[in-house]
Amino acid sequence: MILKELVDCYDLMANSDKFQIADNNSNNENVSFKVTIDQDGIVSSVIDLREGSGSKRKPVLMTVPYKFSGRTGKSIVPYFLYDNAKYLFGCELDSKSLELNRFDEYVGASKKLHMEILEGSQSKYQLILEKFFDNRDQNIEIVKEKDTEALKSGFIVLCFKNDTKCIHEQQEIKKAFALYRQIKFKDVKDLKGDCLISGFTNVPIARTHTPIKGVLGSSASGAMIVSFNESAFESYGKKQSYNASVSNGNEFKYTTVLNKILSGNENKIYLSGNSIVFWSNKIGCKEEKIIHAFLRDDEDDNDEEGNGGIKYNQEGVDKIESVIKLIKQGKTVNIDKLKLDDSVNMYILGLYGTKSRIFIRFWFKNSLIDFVKLTNKHFEDTKLKRIRKINKKDLIHEEVGVKMSLILKTITPYGKSQNTPKALINTLFKSILTGVVYPISIYNKILERIKAEAGEDYAVNHTRVSFIKGYLKRYYRLNNFKDKEEEITVSLNKESKNVAYNLGRIFAILEKIQMDSNNGSTNIREKYLSSASSTPKSIFPNLLNLAQYHIAKINKENNRMFNYYDKIIGEILLNINEFPAVFSSDEQGMFILGYYHQREDIYTPKKDKEEN
Known part of the structure; x- marks a missing residue:
């Protein structure tokens, strides 16, 4: 079950020193600025946290206090100790007109929330934050002078100037926030039932599910994997997300870990309009890079022998980097002579989003060894001889298969993968990781592109012919046409009677x-x-x-x-x-x-x- 594996992935991350993941009193958000304040609540510095340069700067992911609800329409919903300038300073800079618009009601609601949470906490930060909100006009002028970008729509966190941690990261603040949540929701009557993920009975069921962000095709505010159709379920007495019975705890875990993976780059890749996330039961292990190598269409710097700078020797190889190099180049590996960890299981999840919903394109769960065996089979079937330039003067002759991403690119005009029909990635992926015949729809599209682009040098290229060869090889093999299968070779077959x-x-x-x-x-x-x-x-x-x-x-x-x-x-x-x-x-x-x-x-x- 996909959600069960995501819940287990959360537990792995939470128990690992390699990851920082939100607990049930926090969530992960993209933060753009850190504003430090002094004892009197006056801004002393504005730090731009965004990574990159120019217009391509991106916010960083931080663990911040849990938000009680999302923002819809013109609703005023402040967040605790992280928010945009509209709520923290009561103003916002219009990115087009560069006018400073005031939002007194927003900052008033934010101050009220902060004082409610910290009331009775006896924390020094209560008074500092109260002064911060009271001195907002002075602080606006300071921020305008230091960095006006902070007055736009990005999230801001607050830090006391003598501290190394932000205010929301202080233990006394965490305790106060956890106590506030506990009191606030103690009288909420949660519907209880059986959790479909854990199997536990009589547990509080999640009323709504947190949106998943970062899936191609979905809105910036996120979309749901588990959602509901009110009219379809009202006859059964099911409303909101009660039609999918998931406990509050497991809802938090699967949404948190999926948002965590999608916010990074290590375990995520975009391919032909789909978002693909992957992990293992040993989250963060180097074996996960094998999946990344197989899905991406780039090759590492190759030496004159086409070995990506590594003199690869199958005898006694125990470095996973060597396997990664070969898979990047579409080459098979000798599993019997490799020291692969047979306890590592791999999980690959393909997602595609619309404005409000996220759909599962494909799901793969298998051992690392089986995954490598299946990629071996794919590369062996599609292996074809080619001549490749390694510099301006020298060429090498090599026999390599073709990766999935290159196949998807070559079936569209001018190799634009964003034009690839979304459903094709599902059928292609399944055929590769089950060993069945490749999709005839892709085979026919490649023949179509070759004929349409016959006048171009790239019309009959290694990628296209490799797939044609692989399709015919599997088609003849699985239909028991042994003689025909044997005629299909890696290089020129002068003995063929076809x-x-x-x-x-x-x-x-x-x-x-x-x-x-x-x-x-x-x-x-x-x-x-x-x-x-x-x-x-x-x-x-x-x-x-x-x-x-x-x-x-x-x-x-x-x-x-x-x-x-x-x-x-x-x-x-x-x-x-x-x-x-x-x-x-x-x-x-x-x-x-x-x-x-x-x-x-x-x-x-x-x-x-x-x-x-």
Whole structure:
């Protein structure tokens, strides 16, 4: 159960020294400024806590006192010891007009709340804060002089100038706030029932659930994973979130930990419009970086051997960094020779938001070893030979698979992943992590993009052909077409009898002949690739006749390559009895695979072929 795993994740974070996570009297908020005040409640300094530079500065996450309710519409709801300038100073600077607008009712409500909480606490901060609110006009002028940005909409925390901790972090303040909460809610009659997460009976059930922030597509104020439809449940006597019976404690835990993960960068990634969070049962362990490496589409700096700067040796490897390097590059690892911790379980949660709700795209729970095995299987199925530049002069030949993020990018025009249909990531992710056939919808979209962009150099690229190869490999394997599966190889298969594959090879040679004949100024791929891969009978006789003209031209220019081209075409044609009128979907993929293989072989130097 997803919520149960999130609750367990909260407990792991709370018991770990690596994390600071809110308890049930606090929550996490993004804070922009820290204002220090003296004994008389007068502002002495304004500290900008935001990270970054210029317009890209972002607030920092801090643990602050629990807020009793959210703000909706024009409601006046102050927060304790953290708030914006409207509540702490009674004014706010308009970011457009730069006018200072006053909000006397807001600061009055804030002062009232602070005095109520600290009443009878005998804390020195009670008097300091009272003076702070009373001297707000003087403080506004000081803040205007020191940093007017603090008078905008960002959250502010307060600190006494002689303290190292903020006021809300002082133990006496925490105790006073906890006592106030206890008294305030002692007469609240919570509905009791069975918690669906823990299984405990007769426990207080959460009336509402805290919004989750940071999910792509949802509003800035957050959205709900557990929510309700009043009209749908009123006939059952269920209102608000009582239709999803979750205890107050577990509601706090799952929402707090999810907001915590989404606010950071270590265990979160955005992919094709989806927000993906991941963790392990050993939260914060280095093995979690494997998931990050698999989901992201970047590669580390690669050395001349394509090993990301690491001389990787499978014998006795116990450094997880080596595994991460290989996965980043789409390479398989030898699990039997790796010292992976078999007690580590991985959890991956894909989320997509709308204005008010958050939807689960996918959920994966498995051991670290099984996760690596499944990525191995994916990389092995999609493994394809490619030539890659490592600098301006040098090339390397490598055999690598393709990562999920690159697949999602390549099915959209111009590789813009934000245009990827959101549902496709779900089906693709499931196919990778279950070993079933890849989605035919993605396979068809890649064929479609290749034909539409045939005139571009990137039309038939490593990513697209790798997926085509992987799709066909799994499709034939899982449908028990063993002979067809064995014909699909990582690099050029000269022994293949597949007509579509061999016609793809011929098309690559015809393209090279024409380019050599015309000094690279024309290319038949743009004009004929689509029809040649779909209806070969209507195209290839004309292309072969045209090739004779180009071969003769090359021969006239004393280019010895014309004999080589003519010979190769003749050898391939021995495997083709006739040109089919139409190619099926999988035959079109074989055509593209043959074209890619032959093209890579043409541009592989003889020396490299002999070494391979």
